[in-house]
Amino acid sequence: MRRKWWSGSQNHTTATITQLSDEDLRERCCKLSGEIREFYTRQQEDFDKRMRSDFRTVFLQEEPHQSQWRAEERERHENMMVDRYSEQLGAVVSTLCDDLELRGWCTLQDRNRFENPTGPQDIRYTAQRLAAICNGPDSGSQEYHERISSTEKRQAATTRRKDVKDLLGEARKEGQSLRSSYKQERHEKADAAKDWVRRTHDLIEAAFEKGEAQFFLVDELDKGLDPVDACLRRLDQLIVRANSLNVNPDFDTQAWTNHT
Numbered sequence: 001m002r003r004k005w006w007s008g009s010q011n012h013t014t015a016t017i018t019q020l021s022d023e024d025l026r027e028r029c030c031k032l033s034g035e036i037r038e039f040y041t042r043q044q045e046d047f048d049k050r051m052r053s054d055f056r057t058v059f060l061q062e063e064p065h066q067s068q069w070r071a072e073e074r075e076r077h078e079n080m081m082v083d084r085y086s087e088q089l090g091a092v093v094s095t096l097c098d099d100l101e102l103r104g105w106c107t108l109q110d111r112n113r114f115e116n117p118t119g120p121q122d123i124r125y126t127a128q129r130l131a132a133i134c135n136g137p138d139s140g141s142q143e144y145h146e147r148i149s150s151t152e153k154r155q156a157a158t159t160r161r162k163d164v165k166d167l168l169g170e171a172r173k174e175g176q177s178l179r180s181s182y183k184q185e186r187h188e189k190a191d192a193a194k195d196w197v198r199r200t201h202d203l204i205e206a207a208f209e210k211g212e213a214q215f216f217l218v219d220e221l222d223k224g225l226d227p228v229d230a231c232l233r234r235l236d237q238l239i240v241r242a243n244s245l246n247v248n249p250d251f252d253t254q255a256w257t258n259h260t
Helices: 007-019 022-053 065-103 108-115 120-135 142-177 183-188 190-207 210-216 228-244 253-259
Strands: none
Touching (some): 022 065, 022 120, 142 190, 142 253, 183 190, 190 210, 190 228, 210 228
16 A cells, blocks of 8 residues: 555654653743843843943933933844844744644744844743743643733733833933023023923823823913923823823834834
8 A cells, every 4th residue: 555645744743742741841941931031131231231331321411312322222232132042042942932832832923922033022021931831730721821911911011111101201301401490591492392392292192192191281382481391290290190000002112212
């Protein structure tokens, strides 16, 4: 009898699944999760150390020059971080993904994030997801995936809120630099102040809702008066209330870090 061409492939797949034990696979997830966490921490520490020692930290005191420089440096660092991740960990991540897929423990969406991170957030997610598989006694179940998804959504919401508060803090810092008690100086900073109000308004609207953004605007702007002090007071109020507000789930922190 003629042998069917696919029978060998089926036997090989079945044998591979049989050879893999849940315990071994989880142990590999634990090990790789730890390596990725160490990689992530080391990269962040190297960036912070480099920024502290850079002479531009001292000489670029004025806003928005320092914020723009920091944003550019962070973007450059994050791109290098993704490249290093692929070089140092890419092969072992792909091999583990192959085995996780055989178990049904890795979705195509997760695999894409594991193997093709777009930034540090995906690298951090990979470490967290592998740790969850490592610690989960029912990693392959639908209930487990739903529980992990719910946890990840809460963690993502917490991270987004922190990022938004950081951006609002940067906006407040820039606004403080535009204050002046001298009429001539306020006149010279008028265009910069209007631009700051516009960008901060857009940030608030993107992060929360139109109502919060409209509250930030003040009558002084329509009257052609200096709006900085009044806007800063409302911005301070918003920062205090930020923990009780829902952040837009589609808010793109990276885009606004580069934008502001």
